[in-house]
Amino acid sequence: xxxxxxxxxxxxxxxxxxxxxxxxxxxxxxxxxxxxxxxxxxxxxxxxxxxxxxxxxxxxxxxxxxxxxxxxxxxxxxxxxxxxxxxxxxxxxxxxxxxxxxxxxxxxxxxxxxxxxxxxxxxxxxxxxxxxxxxxxxxxxxxxxxxxxxxxxxxxxxxxxxxxxxxxxxxxxxxxxxxxxxxxxxxxxxxxxxxxxxxxxxxxxxxxxxxxxxxxxxxxxxxxxx
Numbered sequence: 633x634x635x636x637x638x639x640x641x642x643x644x645x646x647x648x649x650x651x652x653x654x655x656x657x658x659x660x661x662x663x664x665x666x667x668x669x670x671x672x673x674x675x676x677x678x679x680x681x682x683x684x685x686x687x688x689x690x691x692x693x694x695x696x697x698x699x700x701x702x703x704x705x706x707x708x709x710x711x712x713x714x715x716x717x718x719x720x721x722x723x724x725x726x727x728x729x730x731x732x733x734x735x736x737x738x739x740x741x742x743x744x745x746x747x748x749x750x751x752x753x754x755x756x757x758x759x760x761x762x763x764x765x766x767x768x769x770x771x772x773x774x775x776x777x778x779x780x781x782x783x784x785x786x787x788x789x790x791x792x793x794x795x796x797x798x799x800x801x802x803x804x805x806x807x808x809x810x811x812x813x814x815x816x817x818x819x820x821x822x823x824x825x826x827x828x829x830x831x832x833x834x835x836x837x838x839x840x841x842x843x844x845x846x847x848x849x850x851x852x853x854x855x856x857x858x
Contacts, residue, residue, distance in 0.1 A: 671806060671808055671821055671823050672808055675808060675809075675810050675811075675817070675821075676810065676811075676812040676815050677722040677733070677810065677811035677812040678720075678722075678808050678809075678810070678811065679720060679721045679722050679758060679808065679809045679810070679811040680718075680719070680720045680806065680807070680808050681716065681718070681719045681720075681755075681758050681806070681807050682716070682717045682718040682719070682804050682805075682806055682825075683714045683715070683716060683717070683804055683805045683806075683807070683843075683847065684709075684714060684715050684717045684802065684803075684804050685713065685714045685800065685803055685804060685805055685839075685840050685843045685844070686709075686713060686714070686799075686800065686801060686802075686803070686837065686839040686840045686842075686843055687709060687710045687713050687839035687842060687843070688702075688709075688710075688801060688839055689702045689705075689709060689801060689802045690702045690801060690802065690829075691801050691829050691831055692831070705743060706742070706743050708745070708746060712748070712751060712843065712846050713839055713840070713841075713842035713843025713844070713845070713846050713847075714805075714843035714846065714847055715742050715743070715745070716737070716739075716741070716742030716745065716751070716754055716755075717739045717742055717804065718737065718738060718739055718742070719736075719737040719741070719742075719754070719757075719758055720734050720735070720736055720737070721734065721735045721737075721757055721758055721811065722734055722811025722812065723735050723811075735757075737754075737757075741754075742754070748850070751850060752850050752853065752854065755850055755851065755854060756854055756857075758807075758809075759774055759777065759778060759781075759809070759851070759854060760774060771858045772858075773813060773818055774858050775855055775858040776818040777809055777818050777819070777820055778851055778854060778855040778858070779855065780818065780819050780820050781807065781809075781820045781822065781851060782848055782851050782852060782855065784820070784822040785822070785844055785847060785848045785851070786848065788805075788822065788824070788844060789841060789844045789845065789848070792836065792837060792840055792841050792844065793836075793841065795836040795837065796834070796835060796836045797832055797833065797834065797836065798830055798831070798832060798833065798836065798837065799830070799831050799832075799833035799836070799837040799839075799840075800824075800827065800829075800830050800837050800840050801829040801830070801831060802826060802828070802829045803824060803825070803826045803827060803829070803830070803840070804824070804825050804826045805822060805823070805824055805825075805847075806821075806822070806823045806824075806825050807820060807821070807822050807823075808820060808821040808822075808823075809821075
């Protein structure tokens with residue numbers, strides 16, 4: 633298995649220490665393959681957000697012009713440790729919803745989030761399950777879903793705290809939740825994706841950890857609102 637599959641598998645199974653042990657000792661055969669899987673399978677109306685993690689989104693050996701371009705895309709990446717690169721939310725009653733009932737937010741939307749309040753407002757849009765007739769129920773579901781998500785982020789942070797030799801440049805966290813309130817699904821799916829720029833670095837990836845901690849703090853504030 634790849635390092636990414638080991639990481640995601642053990643986040644789901646609360647096995648941070650197991651992931652580290654397997655990662656440290658298991659060699660990946662040269663004829664191994666990555667198997668793509670539809671992470672939204674099992675969700676009736678999947679709401680999805682892509683978060684590019686870390687304080688630096690380019691490798692240390694990247695040309696100066698690329699480093700400048702990446703920094704100019706979102707200078708706040710250094711402050712928050714992540715940025716929203718895309719989001720799809722099921723909200724069929726909203727005036728901006730498409731024919732399928734979804735609101736779509738592009739990478740350009742994420743780049744305009746300058747303050748923590750801006751980021752918090754954007755994440756509030758993602759986690760909120762609103763209907764006109766079930767507002768009280770939706771608040772309860774949102775709180776339970778946030779609790780599940782915060783727990784998964786904590787497990788992911790434990791994995792990265794144990795990592796002392798790799799840095800995950802331009803890697804992302806993909807989060808999926810159920811948008812259909814009638815399904816009674818309060819869980820969320822969290823996956824780490826995009827490993828094309830993983831590099832060896834003594835001390836691990838403190839920028840990624842900073843991003844997880846910032847994200848978790850904001851989600852905890854949102855949970856208090858519910």
